Amino acid sequence: MAQMASTATLPVIDKPLAQEVNPSLVTGNLSYHEVTDQVCEIVEGKVHRNWYIGFAISFSIFMMMVSMLGYQLFTGVGVWGNNAPVAWAWDITNFVFWIGIGHAGTLISAVLFLFRQKWRTSINRAAEAMTLFAVACAAIYPVMHTGRPWRTYWLFPVPNLDLNMWQNFRSPLMWDVFAISTYGSVSAAFWYMGLLPDLATLRDRAAVTGDKTRALLYGVFSLGWRFSARHWTNYEKMYLLLAAISTPLVLSVHSIVSFDFATSVIPGWHTTIFPPYFVAGAVFSGFAMVQTLLLVTRWALGLENLITSKHLDNMNKIILATGMIVGYAYATEFFIAWYSANQYERFVFFNRAFGPYWWAYAIMVSCNVLSPQIFWVKSLRTNVAVTFVMSIFVNIGMWFERFVIIATSLHRDYMPSSWGYFKPTFVDICTFIGTFGFFMTMFLLFLRFIPCIALSEVKGAMAAQAHLPGHEPVKGTTPVHAGGHH
């Protein structure tokens, strides 16, 4: 109580330190009010025709996935192309791909927060939403790739009379269960926490315009947020705590996912480099996906002032850096394969590059290692079109990275007699495309119902403004405490 009281007595900071504000992060000389209006109107205003078109397409693709999964559920996992020796193929590739994408959200919201990177504020909301939807997409696969999906609850240590025993805690798949469920729940909590002030803003704006249904719904979900100093204090502490909890998750989730492979005995999987390599790859692919989404959002919703070329520049730098880490990992794998003098290990890597799946490896290297090198040039880093194309390249490259790791290691392992080849079926392909439908459906709903930019946070990246009487947009929605994260 004492602490709270002391916080409450702090004077309102109405003039943040000048050096903390980078004018390139919010351009157009916007006032707090204009920022609020611009973002809230996306949610409150008339729905654009393009949104409906986009939603119709996304939802149809989502439904295609549902029907594919239904078909699979009733027929068996054999509708996919998985076989022996490639018992995991697109399923786990897609799982790792989507989990990886989720990483950017957590990195942006938690790690960059702890490192006081102001530029995160324009993109963290959308990136976190992306994380949640990506984790949801990813979660489809561990459930549906099993032979008996109706039994996958056996993977959770819940009391049940069917199994009546503990799970096998030595299995990396069990570690996955905990890693991903923790990740999903912490990410959701973090995201929702951050949403509270903005939901309350929407509530209050709805109350003013007299839209009672909206006011009620946003009211319920804003959990009684009143913009009181005490709320802000608790909020800041909680945000900090969740950021601190999330930060190790950025590292742990993909490390643990990589254990699925690293702890096995299969050459090409059994590698100690995997945890950092996977994390770097995840951040790499996550940022690419953030770029893909935000560039479209920015264009469609006219948010050029809030998502600026500075943001692109920063994200492209991260893409360049992580891309090179990934490239270094590819090189290290080859070196270690040679240095180990283990014939199986050596063969696997030569087979990756020159075997039947050479094309997948070539796509992976050109998309992930070679193409990001253009980002050494600043003008290309800040170019919207180049960034967009590159983000697609990286997404493709990182999907192939997972495919290369999984399929090429399995298809030719120890016993030459059992070597095989994997070809996807149309169900494989449609299910994967369908996950994008699900992802985009969720993202479009997010854009429609939730402020896609964290209002309270982005203002922290703006120069402080006087609270001019009459400029108060809605009673109670004081955009105070800007820059209050420290």
Next chain:
Amino acid sequence: MDLIQISPAQNATGKKYWRSLNELSGTRGFTDWVENEFPGGSEILDPGSRRTMLKLMAASFGLAGLVACRRPEMKIIPVSKSAEDVIPGKPALYASAFVNRGVANGIQVEVHDGRPTKVEGNPMHPNSQGAASALAQASVLSVYDPDRARTVHEGATASNWAAFDKAAASLVEGFGAGGGLRILSERTSSPTLLSVKGELLKKYPEAKWAEYDSLDGGHAIAAAEMVFGQRLQPVYHFDKADVIVSLDDDFMGEDAASIEATKQFSKKRKVSKPGEPMNRLYLVESRFSITGAMADHRLRIKSGEVLQFASDLAVEVGAKTALKVLKPGDATQKWLTAVARDLKANAGKCLVTAGPMQSAQVHALAFLINQSLGNIGSTLTFSKAIFEPAQSIGELAKEMGAGTVKTLVILGGNPAYTAPVDLGFGELIAKVPASIYLGAEMDETAAVAKWHLPMAHAMEAWGDARSTDGSATVLQPQIAPLYDGRSAIEIAAQLLDGKAKKSFAVVQGYWKSVSSAADAERIWRKGVHDGVMPGSAYSEVKVAFNAKAIPEVAAASLAGTELVFLSSNLGDGRYANNAWLQEVPESMTKLTWDNVAHISPKMARELKVETGGLVKITLGSRSLEIPALVTPGQAEGSVALQLGYGRTKVGRVGEGVGVNVGLLRTSEGWAFAQGASLVATSGSRELAITQEHHSMREPDMPGRPGELRPVVREGSLEEYKKQPRFAPEVDHAEEMFDLQGGHDYSKGYQWGMAIDLNLCIGCNACLVACNAENNIPVVGRDQIRRGREMHWIRLDRYYTGTEEDPQAVMQPLNCQQCEAAPCENVCPVAATVHSPEGLNDMAYNRCVGTRYCANNCPYKVRRFNYIDWHKNITPVGEMVHNPDVTVRMRGVMEKCTYCVQRIQEKRIAAKADPAGRRLIRDGEILTACQQTCPADAITFGNINDPASAVAKAKAEPRDYTLLKEINTKPRTSFLARLRNPNPELKA
């Protein structure tokens, strides 16, 4: 107790009953809707082979009703009153025989509550000695084949036995002296059938009895007649021969008597200690057979050149003086000289054999060489032929064409499909006024015969047959005919007086008639029980050789490409509807569900065709298109074609599978034909091959030549003597600690297996035995193409040496039952765990199907139920299942269990031994693969018992485990392959 009164007709067409909602929803409309909604369903449920295939092991419900509701025909004891010695749930074993092309292989049939489920070799039979072939193992599935003929047909209309019996009675009245009566039988050694034949020919002196076997021309007996003046059966004693030369004789593979040959051969192949001797096998052949894979030296020449080779070999060993056919400096000259020298050095303990497709002249030359080397009487003896002379199918066809045949009775064999194409046999049958065909299926012959009678399966009727040495076995039925069939003996006997006969009466009548009255009953009972009629074996016949009878061999010019016709997994086509055999990978090529033209890599390059590419083969005026398979080791200029495929009328499994190469097979070029031509045509076919031509050497990559993987380890007999531990020494892995730890394997039973790669011939008997024992599903061609075969034991074949003229090795690979199993720790739900006895157990009910275990298995022996392979199984199809083994549902993983159900059975027996509780004896538990192995390559038992056979095998210096360096500590180990090359030919 009125169950028996339920009318079959009502059941088949009356009210529809459903047992569950699933069944109700499994209506035509529902499945159609599902398929149309998702066109991809057609991929999985391929309309041709796959979908029908899923139904294949099953009969329809209506049929099931028929089966269950027959009126009793004979008085039998109801199970509720219990027959003597029948313990419910405990299987009974019945001695019988599997008759392969007229030759008996002694078997025991395991019967669970009245249903035959499994075939084992009969240990009391002198030839099979407990082993059974892949064909014998699979024969049990045919009992439940839903496509077997079910009713008598007159023309195309369904009739019944009463109508046939009436018709037969009036036919018989009109036979007179039998001038218009011809009987065409399969080649038979059945004493009863042959005695009926004798009676028939006595009663109808002008009638003739013809025999035809599509895969054996009877040339060995013909050759004996040529040189000895009497019809004699050569009996080979491979167990006495130190050097064997096979002239195109796949004696361990396609030969009818391969089981006994393999048993004998492996006795001389077994090397327990360094320094022990081993036999040496030379083989001359065109296509790469499994016997060729066992050979120490293999010479690939055209099948048509074997005659010249045989003649030259005879000259070389000094058996005859005529001019040699080979020109000096010929490539094979060196080979020939070395072989001849080796033979002469081992005179009296060597053996030269000739293949059943080679001419009588080659067989006679082989006899001559054996004679000159003093082998006759030691490694080769002669006894009375088990087959009797009969009219040939060619002569019969001539008579049929001339219209002199009024009544033709065909006793099995489907000659309309198997007969040489130039005879036009199917059309000839249609011309005969009264043709009666007894056949198991509604096949090509049934379509043209006037009467088609359903033939009883060998497990449904009494019969008998002889092995090559003459020992006769009485075939006991294990189940009443499911589809109302009759046997060949019954139909033949019916021709005597027009009255229907029961096989039991005829067979027993014959055997009682040949024994003295006082002893008849005892001999009959003992013979039936043991599986061998006492005193039925023929004694050795001393022979006088007439070398002059062998015609001189002239150098023949073999122009054009040679076509060689071979047996296949489907025999002569009779097993085409047997899904197990369709799915058995062909031993050398690992091809399933298809036949191909085997061409050499060189020919493939010349034709610019790759595996799967179609080639058009033209021979004279006939031609056909068939996919090519590039087969290392195939002789240049020779194309091997496997018979038995391309059946047009057989049933849902075999119809349209492969190409009928018999359409190129004339009476002239019956075994092999010269002067064919091949061209590649556009188009190709994706073949269902379970193992590509990967060798143990990794493929070369840019910047890295492939290294050899020490999978199958091989050394010469000489190396083994010098360096006994050559095989395990390949592993330079240090002792590693075990991350998982915790298991104490020092106490109790610890099960282990040792597989002697030096003995394994790769004959697939173990694979089919495992199918039957462990209820392994059939997946079909499409799923094999997707790499989803389910066999728990696979036979890996690796080529070594050059692509053109390689050697090959076989390696049976089942679950290695690792002590530190990589599959176990990755399973999230602990569905695969270790037993205290060292078994890697699968708990199917606990498995959710993540397939992680399969990925992490370095031996890739785990098999996953990707879809419901048993989806359309019906009660009759289920009858073949072994009740001791769970039938796995879709979505779960499965793999070899070391036949854990057999371990438990013997454990219970040991605990409940009337003499007191005891330990399980060594050798008491036989795994299914081990029990049937004709080469005795597999040993299994308690490795904690140093006196056990398996512990001794594992103590041999050439014992090694696979992938020692990853510390999986497999319980299955391998004894390295040995070869015994002739030093003269080494360079």
